[in-house]
Every structure is written in structure tokens, then in C-alpha cells.
Amino acid sequence: MAYLMGIDLGTSSLKTIIIDEAGNVKAVSARPYQFASPCGGYAEHDPREWWKACCETVKEALAACGAPASSVKGVSFSGQMHGAVLLDKDYQVIRPAILHCDARSAVQVEEIKAALGMDRVRELIMNPVYTGFLLPSLMWVRDNEPENYEKVRHVFLPKDYLKFRMTGEVSSDYSDASATLAFDIKRNCWSEEILSAVDVPMDFFPRCYGTDEAAGTVCEAASRETGLSTSTVVVAGGGDQVMQGIGNGITQAGSATSNIGTSGQVSFQSDVPIMNPALSTNTFCGYKKGRWFTMGAIMNAGLSLKWFNSLFETADFNQINEQVAKVRPGSGGVIFLPYLNGERTPHVNPNLSGMFLGVNLNTGRPEMTRAVMEGVAFALYQCIEVCGNLGLKADNMVASGGGARSGPWLQIQADIFNIPLKVADTEEQAGLGSAIAAGVGAGVYRDIEEGCRAVVKYKDMLVVPNAAAHEAYEEYYQLYKDTYEAGRDVLQRVTLMGRRQ
Structure with a gap:
């Protein structure tokens, strides 16, 4: 029997779920936490606390499932969107991640609008330029913490940090990357035009995968910390909205x-x-x-x-x-x-x-x-x-x-x-969506649609107005x-x- 794991990195907790191929939930483990707000309008979190919660919940879920680690064929991720995680040349965390609910970067928001012009914002970004998104948060660090900005070599999103620790490789996915304000929505790639306009290096940003594509396997260090097998395929996953959608069918x-x-x-x-x-x-x-x-x-x-x-x-x-x-x-x-x-x-x-x-x-x-x-x-x-x-x-x-x-x-x-x-019949839709994506990347399902047909079930109720x-x-x-x-x-x-x- 093949098992699949989904890890859901939320703003207030991290949850790990294990399902079998038919979608039966075999284990769920969770860790609550609280982001820091050192000043009014600030919201930030040390990514290493996320990894600690990930390791603990993965171990607990494996123990509760009772199956050997080698039977977990794939693992994937859902994550809170927009936040900025910054690593240096040695892949070490530079400062706490700035989260989606952070409001400090109002000046940088206006700089982006002025640099591109609103017509190009509508055509290229296709989204409101808002505080808490990765690009203005990164620019805030550049403008207010130059000693930290000088160290930056890698920038990605919250769940990408877990994937990096799981594989040893830096990467993101198209869905989460498209919610950074640094991405060309129509062409599905990092935007040279946007980044050049605000003078942010293109090479800060990682390779992107499709949500159900394999991004590597569990590295030896992560295997020791989580108990997962080095044969387990690590699948890219996506932003929480995409993964909840999959988990809801x-x-x-x-x-x-x-x-x-x-x-x-x-x-x-x-x-x-x-x-x-x-x-x-x-x-x-x-x-x-x-x-x-x-x-x-x-x-x-x-x-x-x-x-x-x-x-x-x-x-x-x-x-x-x-x-x-x-x-x-x-x-x-x-x-x-x-x-x-x-x-x-x-x-x-x-x-x-x-x-x-x-x-x-x-x-x-x-x-x-x-x-x-x-x-x-x-x-x-x-x-x-x-x-x-x-x-x-x-x-x-x-x-x-x-x-x-x-x-x-x-x-x-x-x-x-x-x-x-x-x-949906399960309360952990984002984690379930991640497990379905893991199944596709590991070859258990042909595609997301087949995975949803096999896994997603609804409660026998309809809430009528x-x-x-x-x-x-x-x-x-x-x-x-x-x-x-x-x-x-x-x-x-x-x-x-x-x-x-």
C-alpha cells in the first residue's frame, strides 16, 4: 500500500496529513505557533520554527500511521502565500520572514506603482500592489536594513523553505511565485521587466515547477530529522489557495x-x-x-x-x-x-x-x-x-x-x-490537496483530476440559504x-x- 503525505504551512499552525491511495486519512499531526509583531502593522516569523514544527509533525504522523517510512511515496506542500523568506550565500536565514499580513511596506508599494506605471501594473502584474507581498517586503529590507539586504542571495516563499530543507535544493512553484508581484502572470515566469524597473536582481529568484512536479527527493539531513525515507519523492506543491482548491475537488x-x-x-x-x-x-x-x-x-x-x-x-x-x-x-x-x-x-x-x-x-x-x-x-x-x-x-x-x-x-x-x-469530508483540505499533488508527482495518480476523483469526498449535507x-x-x-x-x-x-x- 502506498501512502502520501501533505504538509500545510499556515499562518498560525503547521499540519501534516498522511493518506492512502483511496484518500483515507491515516494520520494528522499539528503544531500551533504565533507570528511576531514587534511594531504596529508588522508580522514576521522565523522560518526555522516552521521547520521544527514540520519535523515534529512528520515524525508524529509516521508513528501514528504505523507504516514504514519507505511506504510514503511522495510528500508535497501547501503554504501561506506572499511572504518573503531571505537566505544568504550559505543558505542560512538572514532575518525573520515578512508575512502576508505585514503592512510595513507602504512606501515600497508606491515605488513599484511609480516605476511601472498603472497601465503596466494592470497588464503585467494583474494584481493590486499591496503590502505583505514578497516584492515590496524585499524592497523594504533593501531600504531599511541594508546590512541584511547585502547578504541576500536567495528569495522565496514560506512553504519553499520547508521544501528547501527537505531536499537541499532551492525552488518554488508557478502558483506561489505568481503571488509575489515579481511574476509575469500571462507568461508564467519571473518578470525581468518588473525586477529591472525596481532594481532587484533576477538571480535572487529560484527555478519554478508545476504544482504536481517532482522537485527532488528527501535529502539525508532531512531524513534524519523527519524520519522520512530518502526514496520519498518531494513534489513542488503550491500556495494555499491552489492546494485547498485541489483538496476540495x-x-x-x-x-x-x-x-x-x-x-x-x-x-x-x-x-x-x-x-x-x-x-x-x-x-x-x-x-x-x-x-x-x-x-x-x-x-x-x-x-x-x-x-x-x-x-x-x-x-x-x-x-x-x-x-x-x-x-x-x-x-x-x-x-x-x-x-x-x-x-x-x-x-x-x-x-x-x-x-x-x-x-x-x-x-x-x-x-x-x-x-x-x-x-x-x-x-x-x-x-x-x-x-x-x-x-x-x-x-x-x-x-x-x-x-x-x-x-x-x-x-x-x-x-x-x-x-x-x-x-469536503476532511477538515484538512490544503493538506489533502498537497497529498494528492504528492501522489501525482510520485506516479500514484496520472494527474490532479484523477487524484481528486480517487480521494476527495463530501459530507452528506448541503447548507441551503x-x-x-x-x-x-x-x-x-x-x-x-x-x-x-x-x-x-x-x-x-x-x-x-x-x-x-
Whole structure:
């Protein structure tokens, strides 16, 4: 029996999953961690902590599976996107990785726009130029930490560090590379034009593979640290959105997902690259040539609920769900804007903060918790609205991430979106997608589509929208949008003022 391993490097935890060829989950192991925020708007993480978590969870998963290491035929990766990992000539970490939710590089964002001009940004990058993406983060290091920048020889994305430690070879993949702002989306390669315009060396950037291509085998050092066999094929993998899509069985153009992880996304598969003139969505390369995906992305989804619950001594998730389910749609008139660390779609503004509106004497923790869930769903609904204006629509969606584990939050999404939701049978969709890619690269499956047919299963449930709830939510959704429009300037001013303290 062949086994396959997927490793999912998230913002707040790393998870390792082992499946058999039929998709039966044999083991799951996880390690939580917390990124550092040394200053307001900063988010960074030492990549070596990721590798430590990887080694520990791989060992635990192998032990739980009980199969010999040689039976694991392939391993692949899903990773948080956009972050910048910097290595020196000796392949040592220079400084903590700057993450996707970092907001420090506003000056560099403007430099990129000025260097290329907005017409070329639309034509070449096809994405909003935003803080937290690899290229402006790298430029920030150049401008603010010249002693570190002088050491840089290799630049890649968070999950690529794990792959480097696993194989001893530096590489990336097309899907993750396309989310750096240094990549030509249409031609599927690093962009000499972009990098030349901002004076960043092309040779910093590694070779790219397809998501299901073998990038090497487990090296001896990694074998000692993880317990994996040196015969195990290491497959390129991809950004978390691509791998979650695979793990959800989303392989056809026109299919769509809604994800509530640390951040949140709605993602639509397409066989053409979609250009949004407003640059308020993202279009990245998919898991194979001739496939792209367009997504609306929000900065603070599950992170909003995690933050809110951290304010209280207890946070029993089952009890929270029971309490939330008893609160009527609209949370007693309380509206939450989930802009705790800025926002991407549709505002593309890192200088925003969150807020509660409508808190009154009858407001308790259940109402505020539901308002957080509703605020996140409103933000995703706004992403769906923007994508719909680009011609991207879906009759149903697959819900994934932590938000899909909460019954009330699933129903809130369905009611607000007015779209039925399916849920994959496993909770670890990104890890499952990675394991499927590992199976293709190791020769277990012919292609991603065959792997999905063999592995992906759905729960025997369909979350159907409630018409009355949707009607109520439409009114609240308009208030949600009006609240931002009316308070945008004040929100931005108070955010910047808070960062000065």
C-alpha cells in the first residue's frame, strides 16, 4: 500500500496529513505557533520554527500511521502565500520572514506603482500592489536594513523553505511565485521587466515547477530529522489557495470556494487570466498551465474570531457555537468591520482598523461573537459581488477552513451569500490537496483530476440559504458597506495615529 503525505504551512499552525491511495486519512499531526509583531502593522516569523514544527509533525504522523517510512511515496506542500523568506550565500536565514499580513511596506508599494506605471501594473502584474507581498517586503529590507539586504542571495516563499530543507535544493512553484508581484502572470515566469524597473536582481529568484512536479527527493539531513525515507519523492506543491482548491475537488473552470482560515478568500477557477481594471481582486496561476484563479481576499477572517475570543478567559468553541446559534440574524443591530490589520478586497488599504457599530445595553458576548462571524461573511460577500461584476459566478460553493467547522458560521455564509454550500469530508483540505499533488508527482495518480476523483469526498449535507434570513441580511449588508464609506477617513486617521504611539 502506498501512502502520501501533505504538509500545510499556515499562518498560525503547521499540519501534516498522511493518506492512502483511496484518500483515507491515516494520520494528522499539528503544531500551533504565533507570528511576531514587534511594531504596529508588522508580522514576521522565523522560518526555522516552521521547520521544527514540520519535523515534529512528520515524525508524529509516521508513528501514528504505523507504516514504514519507505511506504510514503511522495510528500508535497501547501503554504501561506506572499511572504518573503531571505537566505544568504550559505543558505542560512538572514532575518525573520515578512508575512502576508505585514503592512510595513507602504512606501515600497508606491515605488513599484511609480516605476511601472498603472497601465503596466494592470497588464503585467494583474494584481493590486499591496503590502505583505514578497516584492515590496524585499524592497523594504533593501531600504531599511541594508546590512541584511547585502547578504541576500536567495528569495522565496514560506512553504519553499520547508521544501528547501527537505531536499537541499532551492525552488518554488508557478502558483506561489505568481503571488509575489515579481511574476509575469500571462507568461508564467519571473518578470525581468518588473525586477529591472525596481532594481532587484533576477538571480535572487529560484527555478519554478508545476504544482504536481517532482522537485527532488528527501535529502539525508532531512531524513534524519523527519524520519522520512530518502526514496520519498518531494513534489513542488503550491500556495494555499491552489492546494485547498485541489483538496476540495475544485478542478473545473467555473467552480468556486469560500475559505475562512486566518485570512479569508472566495476563489473562482478560470481557463483565462481575468484582469480587473480596479485591481481590487487577485488573479494568480493555477495548478497547471492554462488554468488561473481569481479571488477576492480579506485580511482578517478566522483571525477576527481568534482575536475576539482572546479577550475572554474561556473560549470553548462548541459552547460559542451554541450561543451564536440562539442569536437572530443581525446580532441585535451590531455590525463588525473586520479590518483589524487593513483590508485587501475591495478597499486595498493597509491603513484601516476594525470596529463594532451598534453596541447597546442588550449586547452580550454571544451577540458580539455572531457580529464578528457576520462581519467576516459580509466581507466575503463583498468579494463575491466584486468577482460577479467580472463575470465570475457560481451556483454553489465549497466551504473550507475553520469557518466550515462551525455550523452557525456555515449557515451565516449560506444565508448572506444566498448560495448553497458543500463541505469536503476532511477538515484538512490544503493538506489533502498537497497529498494528492504528492501522489501525482510520485506516479500514484496520472494527474490532479484523477487524484481528486480517487480521494476527495463530501459530507452528506448541503447548507441551503434561508430566504428570510437572506432578506434581513441584505439590509444589514448595505449598512455594513455604508458604515465603511461614512467612516473611512476617520478609520484611516485613527489607524495611523495608533501606529505612531
